Amino acid sequence: MKIKPLGNRVLVKKIEEEERRTPGGIVLPESVKDEKAVKGEVVALGTAEKFEVKEGDKVLIAAYAGTEIRVGDEKYLLVKTADILAVIEE
Amino acid sequence: MKIKPLGNRVLVKKIEEEERRTPGGIVLPESVKDEKAVKGEVVALGTAEKFEVKEGDKVLIAAYAGTEIRVGDEKYLLVKTADILAVIEE
Amino acid sequence: MKIKPLGNRVLVKKIEEEERRTPGGIVLPESVKDEKAVKGEVVALGTAEKFEVKEGDKVLIAAYAGTEIRVGDEKYLLVKTADILAVIEE
Amino acid sequence: MKIKPLGNRVLVKKIEEEERRTPGGIVLPESVKDEKAVKGEVVALGTAEKFEVKEGDKVLIAAYAGTEIRVGDEKYLLVKTADILAVIEE
Amino acid sequence: MKIKPLGNRVLVKKIEEEERRTPGGIVLPESVKDEKAVKGEVVALGTAEKFEVKEGDKVLIAAYAGTEIRVGDEKYLLVKTADILAVIEE
Amino acid sequence: MKIKPLGNRVLVKKIEEEERRTPGGIVLPESVKDEKAVKGEVVALGTAEKFEVKEGDKVLIAAYAGTEIRVGDEKYLLVKTADILAVIEE
Amino acid sequence: MKIKPLGNRVLVKKIEEEERRTPGGIVLPESVKDEKAVKGEVVALGTAEKFEVKEGDKVLIAAYAGTEIRVGDEKYLLVKTADILAVIEE
Numbered sequence: 001m002k003i004k005p006l007g008n009r010v011l012v013k014k015i016e017e018e019e020r021r022t023p024g025g026i027v028l029p030e031s032v033k034d035e036k037a038v039k040g041e042v043v044a045l046g047t048a049e050k051f052e053v054k055e056g057d058k059v060l061i062a063a064y065a066g067t068e069i070r071v072g073d074e075k076y077l078l079v080k081t082a083d084i085l086a087v088i089e090e
Numbered sequence: 091m092k093i094k095p096l097g098n099r100v101l102v103k104k105i106e107e108e109e110r111r112t113p114g115g116i117v118l119p120e121s122v123k124d125e126k127a128v129k130g131e132v133v134a135l136g137t138a139e140k141f142e143v144k145e146g147d148k149v150l151i152a153a154y155a156g157t158e159i160r161v162g163d164e165k166y167l168l169v170k171t172a173d174i175l176a177v178i179e180e
Numbered sequence: 181m182k183i184k185p186l187g188n189r190v191l192v193k194k195i196e197e198e199e200r201r202t203p204g205g206i207v208l209p210e211s212v213k214d215e216k217a218v219k220g221e222v223v224a225l226g227t228a229e230k231f232e233v234k235e236g237d238k239v240l241i242a243a244y245a246g247t248e249i250r251v252g253d254e255k256y257l258l259v260k261t262a263d264i265l266a267v268i269e270e
Numbered sequence: 271m272k273i274k275p276l277g278n279r280v281l282v283k284k285i286e287e288e289e290r291r292t293p294g295g296i297v298l299p300e301s302v303k304d305e306k307a308v309k310g311e312v313v314a315l316g317t318a319e320k321f322e323v324k325e326g327d328k329v330l331i332a333a334y335a336g337t338e339i340r341v342g343d344e345k346y347l348l349v350k351t352a353d354i355l356a357v358i359e360e
Numbered sequence: 361m362k363i364k365p366l367g368n369r370v371l372v373k374k375i376e377e378e379e380r381r382t383p384g385g386i387v388l389p390e391s392v393k394d395e396k397a398v399k400g401e402v403v404a405l406g407t408a409e410k411f412e413v414k415e416g417d418k419v420l421i422a423a424y425a426g427t428e429i430r431v432g433d434e435k436y437l438l439v440k441t442a443d444i445l446a447v448i449e450e
Numbered sequence: 451m452k453i454k455p456l457g458n459r460v461l462v463k464k465i466e467e468e469e470r471r472t473p474g475g476i477v478l479p480e481s482v483k484d485e486k487a488v489k490g491e492v493v494a495l496g497t498a499e500k501f502e503v504k505e506g507d508k509v510l511i512a513a514y515a516g517t518e519i520r521v522g523d524e525k526y527l528l529v530k531t532a533d534i535l536a537v538i539e540e
Numbered sequence: 541m542k543i544k545p546l547g548n549r550v551l552v553k554k555i556e557e558e559e560r561r562t563p564g565g566i567v568l569p570e571s572v573k574d575e576k577a578v579k580g581e582v583v584a585l586g587t588a589e590k591f592e593v594k595e596g597d598k599v600l601i602a603a604y605a606g607t608e609i610r611v612g613d614e615k616y617l618l619v620k621t622a623d624i625l626a627v628i629e630e
Contacts, residue, residue, distance in 0.1 A: 001180050003150070003177075005176045006175065047142055067127050067153075078150070
C-alpha cells in the first residue's frame with residue numbers, strides 16, 4: 001500500500017526517539033523529553049509543484065499538527081508543509 | 091437515486107475496514123484502530139473544473155471532515171477536496 | 181405571499197421523509213435516520229447572476245445551515261448556495 | 271428625528287405579527303411561531319451606492335442580526351444589507 | 361488637552377439621555393431604555409482621508425464598540441467609523 | 451540597553467497617572483479611574499517605512515493591546531501602531 | 541545536529557536571565573520578573589528571502605509564541621519572524 005499525499009501535504013514517518021538517561025542514570029519517559037515538537041522523516045511529497053523539503057529529510061513538526069495515520073505498526077503524519085518547522089541536518 | 095456533489099465537493103463511499111487481530115489474537119474494535127482518518131472511495135466528483143482525485147480513487151479523509159449521508163445501508167461523505175488528505179495506491 | 185431571496189441565497193422547501201421501517205419492521209423515528217443533512221426542493225433563486233441549482237432541483241443541505249422560516253404549514257430554508265452540498269437526481 | 275444609516279446599512283421597522291390561532295383555536299404566543307427570522311419594512315437606505323432593497327420593501331432578516339433601536343414606541347433594526355435574507359412580495 | 365484620533369477612528373462624546381417617564385409616570389432607569397446602541401456627538405475625526413461623518417454629527421454607535429475614555433467628567437468613545445451605525449438628523 | 455521595535459511596532463513608555471482626589475477628597479485607586487485605555491509616550495519607532503506617530507508623542511492605547519516589558523523600573527509596551535487609538539495634544 | 545528553520549521561521553536560543561536581587565536583597569524568582577516577553581539570540585534564519593533580524597541578534601519574543609525545542613540542555617524556540625517584537629541593542 002502506497003499513500004500519495006494531495007496538494008501541499010507531505011507524508012512523514014514518525015521517529016520514536018530511543019530512551020535517554022539523565023546524567024544520574026534516570027530514564028526519562030518519552031513524554032517528558034519534548035512535547036512541543038515531533039520528529040519525523042519525509043517519505044512522500046504531495047502534488048503541489050514545489051516543496052521546501054525532499055524525501056529522506058528529517059524534520060521537526062509542531063505537535064498536534066497534521067493527521068496521524070497508522071500503516072502496519074508504523075505511525076505516519078499527513079502534514080501541510082507550512083506545519084513543518086525545520087529540517088534537521090545531522 | 092444519484093447524488094451529484096456541487097462545487098469542489100466529492101462524494102466518497104466509506105470503507106468499513108474488516109476486523110483485524112493483533113499478533114496475540116485479540117480483536118481490535120473499529121474505534122481503537124485509527125480514529126484520526128477515514129478511508130473511502132470516490133464515487134462522484136462535483137461541478138468544479140478540476141479535481142486532484144478521480145472516481146474509483148481510494149482516499150484518506152480527515153476524521154469529522156465533510157457531511158455524512160446514508161443512502162440505503164451505505165454511508166457516504168460529501169467532502170470538499172481540500173479535506174482529502176491522500177490517495178491510497180494499492 | 182412570495183419570498184424572493186437576496187444575493188446568492190436560495191429558498192428551499194424542506195422535504196419531510198416518510199417513515200421507514202427496518203427489515204425487522206421497526207419504525208425509525210425521523211431523528212435517527214439522518215441528522216447530518218437536510219433534503220429539500222429549490223423553490224426560488226436569489227438575485228445573484230449565476231446559480232449551480234435551478235428551481236425544482238432536489239438538494240441536500242448541511243444540517244443547521246441557513247435560516248428556517250415557516251409559511252403556513254410548510255417549512256422552508258433560506259440558504260446560501262455554498263451550503264448546498266449536492267443535487268439529488270432520481 | 272430622522273435616522274440616516276451609514277454605509278451598506280439599512281433601517282428596518284420591525285413588523286409585529288398579529289396573533290394567530292391554531293385550527294383548534296389556541297393562540298400561539300409570538301415566540302413560538304417563528305424565532306429564526308424577523309419581519310420588517312425598509313424605511314431608510316444607507317450611504318452605499320447600490321442596494322438590493324428599496325424603501326417600503328417588506329424583508330426577512332436573520333434573527334439577532336443588526337442592532338435594535340427604539341424610536342418612541344416603535345422598534346427598528348439597523349442591519350447590513352448582507353443580513354437581509356429575502357424580500358417578501360405580497 | 362486635545363485628543364486626535366488615529367486612522368479611521370473618530371472621537372465621540374457620549375450623550376446621556378435625560379430621564380424619561382412612562383405614561384403612568386414611572387421613571388425608566390437608563391439601562392432599561394435602550395441597551396443595544398449608544399448616542400453620541402462626533403467631536404474629532406481621525407487621520408484617514410475620508411469620513412462619512414463630520415464634527416457635530418449626532419450618531420448611533422453599536423453598544424460595546426470602541427474604547428471608552430474619560431476626560432474630566434465627560435465620557436468619550438474612540439470608535440472606528442465602521443462601528444457608527446447611523447447619523448441622527450433632528 | 452536599547453530596544454528597537456520590528457515592523458510596524460512602536461515602543462511606548464507607560465505613563466502612570468498621579469493620584470486624583472474626588473471633590474469629597476477620596477483617593478481613587480488607579481484601577482478605578484480608567485481601565486479601558488492606557489496612556490504612554492512613544493520612545494522608539496519600528497522598522498516600517500511610515501508611522502502616524504513620532505517619538506515624543508503622548509498616545510492612548512487600547513488596554514491589553516501589545517506586550518508589556520520592563521526595563522529597570524519602567525514599564526514599556528511594544529504595540530502595533532494599529533492599536534494606538536489617538537495622540538494626546540496638550 | 542543542526543536545525544535549519546523553514547520559511548520565515550527563525551531559530552532562537554533562549555537566554556535565561558541571571559538572578560536579580562531587589563534593593564532589599566530578596567531574590568526574585570524567574571517567573572515574577574517578566575512573564576510577557578522572552579529574551580533570546582537568533583542562531584539560524586529560515587529559508588525566506590529576507591529577514592529583519594540576523595544571526596547573533598538579541599531579540600524579544602512574545603511569550604508563548606513559537607515552538608519550544610530542546611537540543612541537549614539548551615532551550616530553543618522556532619518562531620515566525622512576525623512574532624519577534626524587537627531587537628535589543630546593548
